[in-house]
Amino acid sequence: MNDPSKTNQDLIEENTLLKKRIRKLEAAEAEHRRMAENLRTSELIYQTIFETTGTTMLIIEEDMTISLVNDQWGCLTGYTREEVEGKRKWTEFIEKDDLEEMISRHKLRRADPGLAKKSYEFKIVHKDGSLKNILLNIDLIPGTKKSIASLMNITDLKQAEFNLLQAEENYRSIFENAQEGIYRTTPDGKFIMVNKAMARILGYDSPGELMDSVTDVTRQLYVDSKERAKIVECIERQGFARNDGLQFYRRDGRTIWVYLTMRAVHDERGKLLYLEGLIEDITNRKESVDHLRKALGGAVQAIASLVETKDPYTAGHQRRVADLARSIAREMGLSDEQINGIRMAGIIHDIGKISVPSEILSMPRKLTDLEFDLIKTHAQSGYDILKDIEFPWPIARMVLEHHERMNESGYPNALADDNILLESRILAVADVVEAIATHRPYRSALGLDAALEEITGNKGVLYDADVVDACLRLFQEKGYKIKE
Structure with a gap:
């Protein structure tokens, strides 16, 4: 009912306020729809990654019931999904000599996750009674008591290691067991x-x-x-x-x-x-990479975790590089948009390692020239995976260029100076500092001093001088520490 005491101006103002409220409600509803669609997309991507990692994946409930496995489970154990999901305990598949320790770690992971090992070896019992050596990578799903685990069959690798110890001719042994x-x-x-x-x-x-x-x-x-x-x-x-x-x-x-x-x-x-x-x-891997290229979307963190699952010896490397690169970019006064892009690129800058054999990534000795050539392909492989995804930042180019050097000595394209994206130059310095300062499969950590000496000594030669100066300020003046 109209209020005769109100003036036309009052009515106009009320109408304006009402319109504003309607627009806010419409915007909120649109945002809700967008978030729901993003959630559905993320779930689909997660499911796709779970099924196509190339390793056996499973989810273990708090009572050790296996609630979900991927298709690789059947290849590894001989059991079908229908025989296992929701019906069998995780402990039923563990060799008896490893059982007590496995149960203890399962309980510790829920009581004090920080003390529980996330990567270790054990033996799994196949349906035919045979035993397989497994490299397990496992962690709790955030906010739950469920574990997500990746199982890599290293039976052949363990046998190869035994053969190498017995071999009289090291080269011949490697040649025959490669x-x-x-x-x-x-x-x-x-x-x-x-x-x-x-x-x-x-x-x-x-x-x-x-x-x-x-x-x-x-x-x-x-x-x-x-x-x-x-x-x-x-x-x-x-x-x-x-x-x-x-x-x-x-x-x-x-x-x-x-x-x-x-x-x-x-x-x-x-x-x-x-x-x-x-x-x-690489037939299977090529098909998997093609699938990942289409499914990557908003699952950047999940992809980063996938790389670290394949290469447990450098787990956390991408996260630490991303954090340091973001801090350098902020120190240099880059825009928030650029800083966010650098951080996102850092989280997945080594995604190309998914196409490098795990045994080479974790090789506990100096790589041969041929093996190192294989490692060096990860920058191009990462670019090929990411190039068709429409990120709001030049993610694919940063991934491609993070091993380029100012004097054309880098790879894969031997670029120089301003031909290398500024964000890529920042990522390169962060990658080098983290790599030298922390543990690698073939050597112990050399320490932060050695890392800073490397970038200082090659400032303006291999590494962008402004980026190096910003990095040095972070450590020497502002107390920055590489996070564990």
Whole structure:
């Protein structure tokens, strides 16, 4: 009912207020819909990651009931989902000698999570009664008493370690037990030497059968014969080549995707003796990476956790790099938008390591040149995963460039100076400082002093001078500490 005591101005003001309230309600409703859609997307992404990590994943309830497993569980244990989910206890699959310690850790994880180990080895009992050595990575799901666990079958690796201890010839032992195919060919494409893994990848029963059957690798192995000519040309230009987009024929005619590295070996006079390198069957991984590229979306933190699950020895590295890079960016006075972008890139800057074999990531010795070449592909691989995702920041480019150096000595593209994004230069310094200051699989932590000495000594040469100065101020004047 209209109030005759109100003036037209009063009514206008009331109408204006009402409109404002309506707009606020409409905005709140739109935000609610957006959050609900983001939640649905995140759940779908999480489920996709859970199913496609390439390792066995499971969720364990507080009473040790297994509530969820992925498809890899069946491959590892011989049991189907239907036989396990909600019906079987986690402890039923643990070898009896490990059972008491496993139960103790399960209880400790809920009583005092900080004291419970997150990564350790144990033996699991297969349905056929056989035992498998497992590397377990496990932690509580935040806000619950449930555990999420990743199981990596390291039975073959453990056997390889035993064989290495017994071997009289270290090189021969590594050659025979490597999971990657190792080969040596003449310049015109005839095998001189191959290992068992090479034969297995290509579908042959033995190295001898492979060498007898394949007399021309260009014609018999390469789906596109022009690719080998490109690789040889690249070697002639820079001494080595690598390609993660090659298709090879197997013995049965099936095609597979392989990652290949190749380098030239010359005699003391510079004459080319042979070509050698590694190949790895990345067919399954390529399909998984393609799927991840589409599903990554808003699951940045989940992806970071996935990388750390695969490489437990450097768990936390990305998080620490992200925190330091963000602090450097803030010290340099960058905008909040740039700072947020740098932090997000830092959290996933090593996502490309998902395409590097775990045994190389955690190798407790100095890597060979071939193995290091494989590690170095992670920057390009990370870029390839992220490049089609529409982030509000140049995340993919930062990931690609975080190993570039100011004097063109970095990789993968040997960029220099302003050709490297400022955010990438910040990420590079943070990555180097964290890597030197903390533990690595092949050495103990060298300490913060060594890290700061490295960037100080190469300021303006390898690393951006302004970025180095900002980093030094953080540690030397503002008390910044690398978080555990």
